[in-house]
Amino acid sequence: MTLSEVAGISGKAGDFQVTIKEHPRYVDMEKCIACGQCAAECPKKVDSEYDAAAGKRTAIYVKYAQAVPLKYQIDAENCLRFKKAGSCGVCEQVCPAGAINFDDNEKKHDVNVGAIVLAPGFTTFDPARVGVWGYGRYPNVVTSMQFERFLSSSGPTGGQLIRPSDGREITKIAFLQCVGSRDEHKCGNGYCSSVCCMYAIKEAMVAKDKVPDLEASIFMMDMRTHGKGFDRYYQRAQNEVGVRFVRCRVHGVEPQGESGDLRLHYINEQGRQVEESFNMVVLSVGLEIPEHVKVLSDMAGVRLTNNGFAATSDFSPVSTSKPGIFACGVFAGPKGIPQSVVEGSAAAAAVADILAPVRGSLALEKIFPQERNIATEEPKTGIFVCHCGSNIAGVVDVEAVAAYAQTLPGVSHVERNLFSCSQDSQDQMMQTIKDKGLNRVVVAACTPRTHEPLFRETLKSSGLNEYLVEMANIRNQDSWVHASDPAAATTKAKDLVRMAVARVSRQIALQQVSVPINPKGLVIGGGIAGMTAALNMAEQGFEVHLVEKTETLGGIALYLGHTWSGESIQDKTRKLIEQVNQNENISIHKGCEVTGAKGFAGNFTTTIATKDGMTETIDHGVGIVATGARPMRPNEYGYGRIPNVVTALEFDRLFKLKEKHVARAKSFVFIQCVGSREGDRMYCSKVCCTHSVQSAIELKQEDSSRMVYILYRDIRTYGQREALYTKARTLGVIFINYELHGKAQVSEEQKQVNVEVWDHVLHRPLRIKADIVVLASAIIANPDAEKLTRLYKIPLDGDGFFQEAHAKMRPVDFATDGMFVAGLAHYPKPVEESVAQALAASARAVTLLSKTHVSLDGIKAEPDPDHCDGCALCIDVCPFGAITLIDRQPREEGGPVTKYITVNTVQCKGCGICQATCPKRGIIIQGFTMDQISSQIEAALAV
Amino acid sequence: MSYEPKIIAFCCNWCSYAAADLAGSSRLQYPPNIRIIRVMCSGMVHPEFILEALNKGADGVMIMGCHLGECHYLDGNHITMARLDMIVELLEDFGFESERLSVTWLSSTEPDKFVKAVTEMTERVKKLGPVQGEVQTA
CATH class of the missing domain: 3.30.70.20 (Alpha-Beta Plaits)
Structure with a gap:
């Protein structure tokens, strides 16, 4: 249901009543063929939302070329017909399908559902709200959303990097970070939007690719490239492509005379005030929850955080405060695509959990007639030439094509249709196939990418094997692209039909491959991720085998204190262990390792062995790898040599036990990025900034006279964690930035530990007398991963973590079907992201487990x-x-x-x-x- | 009449074929000389087909696949690329100019790139002229 919004929600988990208001489209979805003639003729031009107002669209439009459903709509606010009754109506006149309906009305739908997922997304911060950036005043100040469109070949400038004021090529560009983020004063958004650092780098890289001499500078406070593969990208931008990064927040943009250039004032690394001018300034705007989503949340009775995002728990990251209502994507906190996709699947898992008892109860199955065996028949091909209104017939001489088709070998029927895809043509086609005994079909029309499934269905309904149809693409790849050369287009159409006939006459009936599914799951690794995935599958009624190498469930979580929002990891983990232990569907194999595996999606056999060599085989349909990661043992900063230098995990324990050295200590130095983001380990361990900042806060809160220093490269308290960073600074924690070439020196002299570092504000060396030095050491891949990669043919990345099928769109799948990944085995991440990924893996696994068979395409x-x-x-x-x-x-x-x-x-x-x-x-x-x-x-x- | 070459273009189902469709939806225009054969992956194009096309009267052959690293089948386009040197050698052995083959990597959202590739290839083949008579019997 598109163009629809929720008007009311009542009821409770398992039984909600939802009222949906469907706005009129004024275009009949059944009839619209998305040929675009209406938009080509529409006289009313308005700013395009898709091009972020940098380009134009018409009053009848599709949002963008890949829109689903690909159906036009009329924007009644701007359409001339709705301004003055009886006027214009050009679209109605030119529409070849008769799809325009000016009398369309708003409709109301009442639906009864068991669970609700809220995924309303976000809006970007509007920088015109604050005058200092000159947005809306100086034409060459654009938002990152607009710039994204400037970079696109389908955008308003056709992908050319020219500036809006005078069309001149851009040679020098600045990106200003944190516009509308990490800023309580100007915009009231204290949180970090999480995605802007990465997209700014990407935009700068794409721009440099278009204009190699382009000078691109990114002005930022911290570079937050904490995602998988992000730091390497950042390094490449800086060292190979030559994007300049300036650590300074710029507070305003001024015009440089009449030239259209823009002037920025900033403080350089030497501490001097500098003035520099640029051709264009891109504002890296943050993410916000729009007002209408807040209204929706109210209606749903869902609690929001101070920042306007859905309030969730770290151990149930997609569950809102209201049972039965789930949240995912940016609505549940700022995040990028991969984590949004993960949460989408996680929400599906959470829904499946409560709706498991009624699974499949509303599903309908279509019955097709018995398939005719055509193996011994000579080809009898039927050809259907589509006019597509005038989309094809307006250019291609369809009569000539049809007459020509008649002469091709094996062709026994040719006809033309105004629209081959319309329901009446389909019915007619079925009848013709039966009446004339056709055994092959060629549809000369649009593209098989959109319409082949439809025609396959028609063949199946008429008792023919679905693979016996071939499409000749005479619209998208002919009439539309050779509009000014009808003769050549007609010749090409004949060629395409001839090629299709040749191909389909050699086509044999193919059967989809049906694979039985063993409805059992295997989860490798009994940490938070593994247990969460196992429990979710088990609660949906599937049998699960949970294999844990050690004798205890819980994994590294057993050593952790609390999540960033303050929930106790120990308590929640213990509860999780209890639930797993009590669930009858879960068989726990402690002290066991996977030693052998064979099979494929739906039918794996895995061998596990205990330490003393006892083996057992498990048959299962899917597998989830949740083997976690390990803390790295540092080999610098005097660790192991100086007793008061400890890792963050060691410090947590000492602090919790009120160990006397820690309890009495007055001066603490945290050193970040120990072993992360350098050398061969060019990745961010993601959790350490937040962890150190939290520890610093606790130390300060316990005794405000303590001196607490955090030596960092970039503080990466992304998303709503930014509140912790703000709090730490308010409490007086001192943050000192260091560069990789200026690492701190830690030494011990007569039992006194000294930390020497260059101070980036004072521009002089600093010597800190430290009682305790805490090293935020890296998270490294589990060495056991190597074995699993061979057994299940699932790959590792260069850092030893498991490689998902697609970094953005398939973040929990492996390219090997039936295998999934969750938790730190995939990449370092905090608890709530591990839990979400575990739920997502379970959801993906259950899509297989819930079927008795899956059908795979017959092309093999x-x-x-x-x-x-x-x-x-x-x-x-x-x-x-x-x-x-x-x-x-x-x-x-x-x-x-x-x-x-x-x-x-x-x-x-x-x-x-x-x-x-x-x-x-x-x-x-x-x-x-x-x-x-x-x-x-x-x-x-x-x- | 001017010389109008015929060019066979192998387009992978996931990227370049989709880009060709989008070129249509966007009403971009290009020379009508190409005939697209849809394949599941550029890695499905057997080197024999390139020789066969040129032998049977094509004046040029294009292979269009996904951007490297974005193959629907993990590394099919890398395999296509790995075959190229061998194919070029084959072409030269049979007396065809290597310029008669072009390879382009593009995504499904780059119809402009598709159009540019087709237009350039048509120009290039027009300059080369028809395949010389004697090799047709080779």
Whole structure:
């Protein structure tokens, strides 16, 4: 339901009544074919929201080219017809599908649901609210959202880096960070928006790529590149691409005369006031929760934090204060794409947990008629040429194409449709297939990427195998792109139809591969992430095996104090252990390690062994890897040599036990990034800044006369954690910035520990007499990960953490189906992110476990026994390890045993790399055989 | 009539074929000389097809795949790239100019890049002229 908003929520978990208001679209979704003729003719132009007002759109529009559903809508606020009845109406006249409906009305829907997920997103801070940046006054001051569009080839400047005031090329650009973030005074947003540092670097990099001589500077307080792979990107920007980073918050933008240039004042690293001018200034605007979302939260009865984000607990990061209502994405706190995706899946897991008893009760299954066997028939191809209104017929001579199609081999029926995709054409097509006994179909219309599923369905409904249809793309790749050359477009359309006929006549019926699913889960690792995932799956009714290497559940969490928001990790972990112990669906295997594994999604067999060599095999459908990480043992700052130099974990323990040296100490120095963000370990351990700041606060709160110093490179109290940083400074904790080349020197002289460091404010060396030095040491990958990577064919990244299938869109999946990752095994992260990822992994795993079978596309590799000679070249190139070399028994007795291959159709994804590698045509891809592609080449060149 | 070459373009389903579709939705215009063959991955294009196309009368062949590192099948486009040197050698052995083959990496949201690649290739092949007669029988 698009263009819809929630108007009312009542009821309770398991039984909510939701009223939804659906605004009129004024375009019939069933009829609109998104040809865009309406927008091409619409006379009313307004600022485009998508282009952040840097470009224009019309009053009838789609938000952007990839919008789903790809259906136009009328913006009644701006449409001339709605201003004056009876006027304009051009869209109605030009629409070939008759989809315009000016009489459309607002509709109300009442739905009864068991659970609600709130994912309303955010808005960006509007810098016009504060005058100092000159936004809205100086045209060359733009927001990062606008700049993103300037960089896009589909944006208002066609991807050219020119500035709005005079169209001149940009050669010098400044990015100002924390506009609308980390700023109580000017905008009231004390929190960090978490994403702006990274997007500013990205925008600077893309801009430098477009204009190599571009001077790009980023003005920031701290660079917060705490995500996976982010620090390496930051390094690359700085050292390889030459983006300049200036550690200074700039408080205002001034015009430089009439030139359109902009002047910034800032303090440089030497402490001097500098003035510099730029062609363009980009404001890295922060994220905010818009007012209407606050209204929605009120309606839902969901509590918000002071910053306006949904209040959640660190151990249930997607549960709001109201049972049955869940939150994810930026609504639950500022965050980037990967964590938003994780939370989306986590919310699904939380919902599945409470709705498990009714799973599948509303699902309907479509029944198709028995499939006709056409294996022995000669091709009888039916061709359907679509006019797409005038989208195709307005350029291509469709009559000529249809007449030509009639002459092609094996063609026994040709017809033209105004819209081949309309329901009546579909019904007609089904009838024709049956009446004329067609066994192949070619639809010459738009693109298979959007419409092939529809036509496959039509074939299935008429008793034909769904793979026997081929589309000739004569709209997107012909009439639309050769509009001014109808003759050439018509010739091309004939060629495309001929190619489609050649290909489909060599197509055989294919069956989807049906894989039975063993509805059991295996979780490797019994820390917070592993236990959370196991518990969520178990509570949904699935049997889970939880394998833990040590004799105790809990993992590193057993050594941690509390989360950033102050929840006790010990208490919650103990409770989690108890729940896991009591759940009858969970079998716990303590003191066990995984020693062997085989199988694939739906059907794995894993062998585990105890320390004394007892083994057990477990059959399971999915696996979740949650093997955690390890604290690094520092080898600098006198650690191990000077007794009062300790790691953060050691300090926590000493502090909790009120150990006398710590209890009496008056001066504490925390050193950040010990082993992180340098050398081969170029990643941020993510949790240490927050941890040290929290410890500093506790020390100060216990005794305000204590001196507490934090030596840092960038303080990364991202998101709402920023409140802790603010609090620490208010309490008098002293923060001293250091650069990698100016690390502190720690020495001991007559039992006195001295820390020497360069002070970035005073610009002179500083010697601190420290009683206790706390090292924020890095989190490093679990060395056991290596073994699992071989057993399950799941990769590690360069730092030894597990590599997810896609950094942004598939953050808990492995490229190997059926295997998932959660917690620190993936990358260092705080408790709430581990829990969210564990829930997400469970949700992803349950999508498989909840089915008895899964169907996979029938396009698969198949060995050809006559041509394969077992050379095994295909095995090396298969990205999914789907091909295995086997012995082939001799054809006649006494002959030699030769080699041959076998393909696991569950693992094969039909990419065809094997087919293109094989020198002997020993392996073929059904649906894309050598013969089929070859026939297309021949057909393309036949005339 | 001026010489109008025919170019076979292998487009991967996930990126370049989608970019070609988007070029249409965006009403970008390009020369009508290419004939697209949709493949699941650029790594599915057997070197034989390139020779076959040129032998059967194509004047140029394009391979278009996802950006390196963004392959739908993990590293299919890397494999395509790894084959290129060999393909170029093959072409030269058979007497075809290596310029008759072009390789482009692009994402599904870069229709402009698709159009640029097709336009440039058409220009390039027009300059080269038709494939010389004697190699057609090779």
